[in-house]
Amino acid sequence: MDVSEASGKKVFVGLSGGVDSAVSAALLQRAGAKVTGVYLKGWYPPGMPCTWAADRRDAMRVAARLHIPFLTLDASEEYKRGVIDYMLSEYAAGRTPNPDVMCNREVKFGAFYRFAKERGADAIATGHYARLVREPGIPSNLGEAGHVRLSRGYDVNKDQSYFLWAVPQEVLDATIFPVGRMGKKCVRKLAKKFNVPVAEKRDSQGVCFLGNISVEEFLRAEFGVHPGDAFDEDGRPVGKHDGALLHTLGERVALAKARKPGPWFVLAKEVARNELVVGKERTPRALRARGEIVFTNAKWLGEPSRATEAQYRYRGPRVPGRVESSRGLGIQGAESQTFQSAAPLPEIPTPGQSIVFYQGDELVGGGIIAS
Numbered sequence: 001m002d003v004s005e006a007s008g009k010k011v012f013v014g015l016s017g018g019v020d021s022a023v024s025a026a027l028l029q030r031a032g033a034k035v036t037g038v039y040l041k042g043w044y045p046p047g048m049p050c051t052w053a054a055d056r057r058d059a060m061r062v063a064a065r066l067h068i069p070f071l072t073l074d075a076s077e078e079y080k081r082g083v084i085d086y087m088l089s090e091y092a093a094g095r096t097p098n099p100d101v102m103c104n105r106e107v108k109f110g111a112f113y114r115f116a117k118e119r120g121a122d123a124i125a126t127g128h129y130a131r132l133v134r135e136p137g138i139p140s141n142l143g144e145a146g147h148v149r150l151s152r153g154y155d156v157n158k159d160q161s162y163f164l165w166a167v168p169q170e171v172l173d174a175t176i177f178p179v180g181r182m183g184k185k186c187v188r189k190l191a192k193k194f195n196v197p198v199a200e201k202r203d204s205q206g207v208c209f210l211g212n213i214s215v216e217e218f219l220r221a222e223f224g225v226h227p228g229d230a231f232d233e234d235g236r237p238v239g240k241h242d243g244a245l246l247h248t249l250g251e252r253v254a255l256a257k258a259r260k261p262g263p264w265f266v267l268a269k270e271v272a273r274n275e276l277v278v279g280k281e282r283t284p285r286a287l288r289a290r291g292e293i294v295f296t297n298a299k300w301l302g303e304p305s306r307a308t309e310a311q312y313r314y315r316g317p318r319v320p321g322r323v324e325s326s327r328g329l330g331i332q333g334a335e336s337q338t339f340q341s342a343a344p345l346p347e348i349p350t351p352g353q354s355i356v357f358y359q360g361d362e363l364v365g366g367g368i369i370a371s
Contacts (some may be wrong), residue, residue, distance in 0.1 A: 001030060001122075001123050001134070001174070001175075002012060002030045002132075002134070002174050003033075003164050003176060003178050004029055004031060006031045006032065006123070006176065007031055007033065008032060008033070008034070009034065009122040009123060010033075010034045010036070010120060010121050010122045010123075010160070011028050011033045011035055011121065011122060011123045011124070011125050011176065011238060011244045012036050012038050012108055012112070012115070012116035012119070012123075012124050012125070013025040013028060013032065013035055013036070013037050013038065013120045013124070013125045014038055014039075014040060014060055014108060014112055014124065014125070014126045014127075015037040015038060015039050015059035015063060015070075015287065016039070016040075016055060016056070016059065016127065017039070017054070017055030017056060017058035017059040017062075017198065017201075018019050018039075018058075018127065018198060018201060018203065019037060019127075019187060019188065019191045019196070019198050019199060019201055019203075020127030020128075020129075020187060021059075021126060021127035021180055021198040022062040022127075022191060022194075022198050022199075023063075023175075023178070023187050023190050023191050023194065023196065024125050024126065024176075024178040024179055024181055025037055025062065025063075025066055025068065025125075026190070026194040026196060027178040027179075027190070028125060028176070028178060029066055029068065029176065033352070035066070035067070035068045036068060036070075036071060036121075036214065037059060037062065037063040037066075037068050037070045037071070037277075038054045038062070038071045038072070038073055038112065038115070038116070038356040039055075039070070039071070039246045040073050040075050040111070040112055041056065041073065041074050041075060041076060042071055042075055042079035042083075042107065043076040043077075043079035043080040043083075043084055043120050044078055045218060045221065047221075048210060049060075049150075051218050051314075055102050056072065056152050057199050058197070058201065061197040061198070061199060062196055062198060065195065065196055065197055065231070066316070073111065073112060073115050074232040075103070075107050075111040075112070078107050078110060079103070079106075079107055079112040079235030081106075082102055082105075082106030082107070082294060083102045083103050083106060083107065084097070084224045085098050086102055087099045087102075088222060090281050090352050091219060091223070091245055091316045092223075092245065092271075093271075094112045094244075094245075094269055094271035094351075095350075095351045095352030096248045096249065096350045096351065096352045096353055097239050097352045097353075098163075098352070098353050098354045099108035099154065099215075099243045100163045101163050101164075101165070101166050101354050102164055102229060104164055104167055104258065105166040105167055105168075106168065108126060108188055109124075109126075109164075109167040109168070109326070110122060110171075111170045113171045113174070117174075118355050119136060120157070121174065122174075123174050124171075124174060124175055124176070124289070125175065125176040125177070125178060126175070126177065127177075127178075127179055127327040128153075128160045128164065128177050128179075128180065129153030129154075129155055129177070129179060129180055130150060130151070130152065130153050130160050130164055130177050130180045131146060131150070131151040131152065131153060131154070131161075131162045131177060131181060131361075132148040132149070132150060132151070132172060132175060132176075132177060132180070133148060133149045133362075134147070134148045134149075135352065137326075147173065148170070148173055148175075149163060149173050149301065149302070149362055149363075150165075150172060150301055150327060150363040151361045151362050151363060152358070152361040152363070153177075153179075153180045153181075154180070154181050154182065154183065155182065155183040155184055157184070158183070158184050158193055160307075160357050161356070161363050162299070162314050162354065163314070163354075164363070165299060165301075165356045165363060165365060165366025166299055166353065166354075166366065172301075176293070179285075216246065219245065219246050220246065223243060223244055223245045223246065223323075224243070225242045225246075226238065226242070226243040226244075226245075226274055227240050227241065227242055227243070227256070228241055228243065228244055228273075228274035228275055228276070229241075229275050229276075230255055230264070230273075230275070230276040230277075230278050230310045231275065231276070231278070232277070232278060232279060232286060233267065233277060233279055233285060237259070238254030238255065238259050238260055238264070238278060239256060239257050239259060239278075240255060240256040240257050240263070241253060241255060241256070241276050241329040242256075242369070243274065243293070244270065244274045244276055245271060247266045247269065247276060248265075248266065248350060248351060249266055249267070249268070249269065249348045249350040249351075250265060250266060250283075250347055250348040251265065251266050251277060252264070252265055252281045253265065253276065255278070263280070264278040264280070265278060265279055265280070265281065266278055267284040267348070268284065272364070282347060283345070283346070283348055284346060290344065290345055291340060291341035291342070291343065291344055291345060292338055292340055292348035292367070293310070293312065293337070293338065293339045293341070293342065293345070293349045293369060293371075294336050294337075294338050294370040294371045295336065295337055295338070295339065295355050295367035295368060295369050295370055296335065296336045296367060296368050296370050297367050297368045298335075298365060298366070298367040299302040299363035299365055299366060299367070300364065301363060301364060301365055302359070302362070302364040302365065303364070304323040304337075304364070304365060305322075305323070305356065306323070306364050307323045307357035307359060307364045307365065308320060308321075308358070308359050309338075309357070309359075310319065310339050310341075310355050310357050310358070311355070311356050311358065312347070312350075312353060312354070312355040312356070312369060313347060313350075313353065316347060316356070317347070319341050319342075319343075319345065319346065320341070320343070321339055321340050321341040321342045322339070322340055322342075323338070323339055323340075323357060324337065324338045324339070324340050325337065325338075336370055337367065339357070348367045349371070350369060351369050351370060351371060352368065352369065352370055353368070353369050354366055354367070354368060354369070355367055355368075355369050
């Protein structure tokens with residue numbers, strides 16, 4: 001369903017306390033929709049600072065300004081089980097998860113969708129920068145079968161389609177992205193025009209479920225600091241790190257007692273021995289000629305054969321290539337497939353992260369990188 005089709009429809013809007021969701025609610029209201037604002041309360045690390053109370057207050061202020069009903073959905077159980085526990089188990093196994101993908105699947109388009117459906121909503125809406133293109137003649141109410149195609153948002157700097165590949169088709173069929181066809185500057189202008197109380201509020205820089213807490217802070221609190229040795233690709237010791245579980249493949253790392261000046265990048269991790277392999281470039285020598293990525297847990301919105309490029313890091317490069325047939329078992333015994341790049345890979349594929357497939361701007365599917 002598009003905003004222009006929302007007149008008279010009962011739409012639940014996820015109000016985060018930010019400007020994107022506020023403008024989304026205002027646009028739907030002006031289109032004649034019967035809008036209800038819903039704040040999703042998650043699980044938050046005990047003893048760590050969090051902005052959820054302030055964000056909820058901002059969401060309430062938006063609802064009050066728009067004169068729409070306001071509800072709070074306690075999704076802490078879904079957050080803890082589907083996002084936090086998943087993230088910690090993946091890091092403990094030496095992989096680097098993508099919690100925002102699971103946050104969307106389990107909470108923003110999982111618990112929220114069920115909450116809205118139980119209360120008779122025709123659709124849900126969020127402030128994500130992505131587009132949905134519906135095939136002509138297909139219904140768009142909750143609980144009705146339909147088909148929409150998910151595409152990148154028009155604002156390439158804000159596009160969030162990468163994080164939405166795991167959202168079930170039935171939920172996409174009943175979703176509206178009111179700001180997906182806009183740029184951020186336009187959204188800010190509309191916020192001022194609509195006089196929403198968060199028009200000047202800065203965008204959140206934290207991970208979906210942690211608010212302004214960084215992943216590094218969270219992991220340090222959970223796993224602690226455990227200094228270990230760092231080696232170059234030839235096996236020579238080059239310095240000390242603060243814990244293999246705290247670092248991601250390809251990221252820049254500050255070494256203590258470094259024998260050579262940096263910058264240093266993480267090329268490999270040996271979690272059991274708490275060791276890192278580092279190099280002066282983001283890609284190890286052995287990978288620079290490689291053109292294959294193995295992935296599991298695939299979900300397809302279109303035929304895999306339609307995928308003409310992949311993206312395996314948010315805002316990462318678009319890599320041309322093709323998806324090939326299954327080749328065995330990957331992460332946790334799941335069936336694996338391969339993406340064959342048309343050229344050497346520009347960056348390290350990080351196990352546990354998402355690889356997302358496109359044809360042009362249309363999202364065809366996605367999966368979890370195994371190797």
